[in-house]
Amino acid sequence: MINEDKIREACASDKEHGFKLLMENFQQPIYWHIRRLVVSHEDAEDILQEVFIRVFRHLDRFREESSLGTWMYRIATNECLRFLNSRKEQAVSAEEVQEELMNKLMASDYVDYDNAMAVKFQQAILSLPEKQRIVFNLRYYDELDYEEISRITDTRAETLKVNYHYAKEKIKEYMTNN
Amino acid sequence: MEKEFDFKNIGKQMPYRTPDGFFDRMQEQVSARTKVEKHKKQLRMRLVIAATLAAAAMVLGLVFFPAGTPEAEQVSSNSLLVATGIDYSYSDAMDNFIAEMPDDELEEWVELSEYDIFMN
Numbered sequence: 001m002i003n004e005d006k007i008r009e010a011c012a013s014d015k016e017h018g019f020k021l022l023m024e025n026f027q028q029p030i031y032w033h034i035r036r037l038v039v040s041h042e043d044a045e046d047i048l049q050e051v052f053i054r055v056f057r058h059l060d061r062f063r064e065e066s067s068l069g070t071w072m073y074r075i076a077t078n079e080c081l082r083f084l085n086s087r088k089e090q091a092v093s094a095e096e097v098q099e100e101l102m103n104k105l106m107a108s109d110y111v112d113y114d115n116a117m118a119v120k121f122q123q124a125i126l127s128l129p130e131k132q133r134i135v136f137n138l139r140y141y142d143e144l145d146y147e148e149i150s151r152i153t154d155t156r157a158e159t160l161k162v163n164y165h166y167a168k169e170k171i172k173e174y175m176t177n178n
Numbered sequence: 179m180e181k182e183f184d185f186k187n188i189g190k191q192m193p194y195r196t197p198d199g200f201f202d203r204m205q206e207q208v209s210a211r212t213k214v215e216k217h218k219k220q221l222r223m224r225l226v227i228a229a230t231l232a233a234a235a236m237v238l239g240l241v242f243f244p245a246g247t248p249e250a251e252q253v254s255s256n257s258l259l260v261a262t263g264i265d266y267s268y269s270d271a272m273d274n275f276i277a278e279m280p281d282d283e284l285e286e287w288v289e290l291s292e293y294d295i296f297m298n
Binding site: 016019020023024027028031032035036041045048049052053056057110111112113115117118119121122140141168171172175176 | 181182187188191192194197201208211212215
């Protein structure tokens with residue numbers, strides 16, 4: 001689906017054209033990644049726009065040792081964490097932030113409540129600690145390998161495997177008992 | 179006994195939706211913002227160049243046309259820059275002024291500058 005070399009070449013010869021290609025290829029997966037982390041469509045929209053503006057600003061300085069996709073997921077994940085941490089800075093605890101996200105899930109114009117199983121599944125994911133949630137989403141939905149997730153989150157691949165295993169167990173338990 | 183949850187039953191289903199045409203609009207919005215970013219950069223460059231040229235012109239003017247002031251004649255040749263009393267922090271001040279300007283004001287300025295015959 002994504003030919004990163006083609007995007008890199010386009011960026012080198014014509015930044016605007018290259019950036020347009022990059023947006024066409026990445027905006028949907030990056031949006032869904034952000035949405036799963038911050039839940040609200042409106043927040044995800046703002047963060048996505050910020051991510052692409054950052055990418056545009058730093059496109060010239062992008063280091064080629066990492067893949068474009070990994071780089072973008074890293075920027076997006078950092079933006080989400082910054083957004084969630086800004087709530088914690090307002091003297092709101094991690095549990096309260098989690099509760100806020102649950103509330104957003106249950107009161108949104110852009111959630112399909114007819115799909116009760118999918119809503120419950122998202123509730124199960126939101127009940128996970130932040131780090132496990134990020135790892136679970138990147139592995140389960142985006143199908144990134146542990147090495148890529150390791151570069152995105154600055155965490156050792158072995159630790160990520162353990163995180164993913166725990167996350168799956170907790171989700172299973174939530175889905176069975178609730 | 180409760181039946182254990184199987185991930186295969188849910189797959190990658192998500193309940194999340196987006197407004198119609200959201201991704202097309204997003205591309206347009208980001209593209210509009212990147213154009214403003216580009217203009218900002220160009221405007222900054224133009225202002226820095228203009229400020230530098232203006233400062234250089236003032237220095238040259240004072241060096242070559244000292245206006246016959248007695249002080250100018252008394253100045254020793256190796257202390258010209260100090261003796262002219264010019265504030266060389268002018269271009270730095272202009273940089274700081276632009277850097278500190280709020281984004282929305284700067285955007286407005288960029289838009290105005292597009293119709294400014296002296297800048298285009």
